[in-house]
Amino acid sequence: MSAGFQRARRPEQVEARRAAILAAAKELLDRRPVADISLRELSCQVGLAKSNVLRYFDSREAIFLEVLDGVWTAWLDDLEKALDEPGPAEAGFAREERVAGTIARTLAERPLLCELISSTAPVLERNIPVDFARGFKRRVAANTERLGTLVRDRIPELPAEGARHFARGVLVLVSGSWPHANPTAAVAAAAAELGEPxxxxAGLGETLTNLLAGLVARGR
Known part of the structure; x- marks a missing residue:
């Protein structure tokens, strides 16, 4: 793979090479969990030696965190449009239920995003240098703040700190619930036998509704 390797020197060449690596990572993620994908397999997918891949990213984990940042931003863009879709007149906590349900639905439609969020703390943050970690955490904070702002724009009674708490809660709930909703074949079979598919x-939407309604009620 590396015999014909030519190092990208111009900025546009570097960006093209990085984009190819990120595209290869996404292709692999369509087929298996991030924890099962090695740097060697990713290198083969993109057609480079491992050492050459590491010229463009600090580590395997950094590649997948870069993918996460991209799909997270794209989700927020789509969520903003989805939250603006007109609905019927809302009474009680119907507005909170609609906002929380829209968040849950659009997340469920993006398994790649949910997979990467659920893998961030236990897998992807375990092997990144401090400089990359600083940049990544700044992007996480910005994305989380944007989510809170989108919710607060639709529910002005929600205090700013309540909006931040809710946005962080979305991440925590996805991190915990996504692996349970995607078990191994054996665990899925056992759960089905017990009537627990x-x-x-639905579960995420219900929990987010309760969290959002509670934060609004406490802020009044």
Whole structure:
């Protein structure tokens, strides 16, 4: 793979090479969990030696965190449009239920985003240098703040700190519920026998509704 390797020197060449690596990572993520994908396999997918891949990213984990940042931003863009869709007149906590349900639905439609969020703390943050960690955490903070702002724009009674708490809660709930909703075949079979099929969107929507309604009620 590396015999014909030519190092990208111009900025546009570097960006093209990085984009190719990120595209290869996404292709692999369509087929298996991030924890099962090695740097060697990713290198083969993109057609480079491992050492050459590491010229463009600090580590395997950094590649997948870069993918996460991209799909997270894209989700927020789509969520903003989805939250602006007109609905019927809302009474009680129907508005909170609609906002929380929209968040849960649009997340469920993006398994790649949910997979990467759920893998961030236990897998992807374990092997990144401090400089990359600083940049990544700044992007996480910006994305989380944007989510809170989108919610607060639709529910002005929600205090600013309540909006931040809710946005952080979305991440925590996805991190915990996504793996349980996507178990191994054996665990899924056992759960089905007990009448406990895995549920993600409905359960997430219900929990987010309760969290949001509670934060609004406490802020009044």
């Amino acid at each position: 895995p549920v993600f969107a």
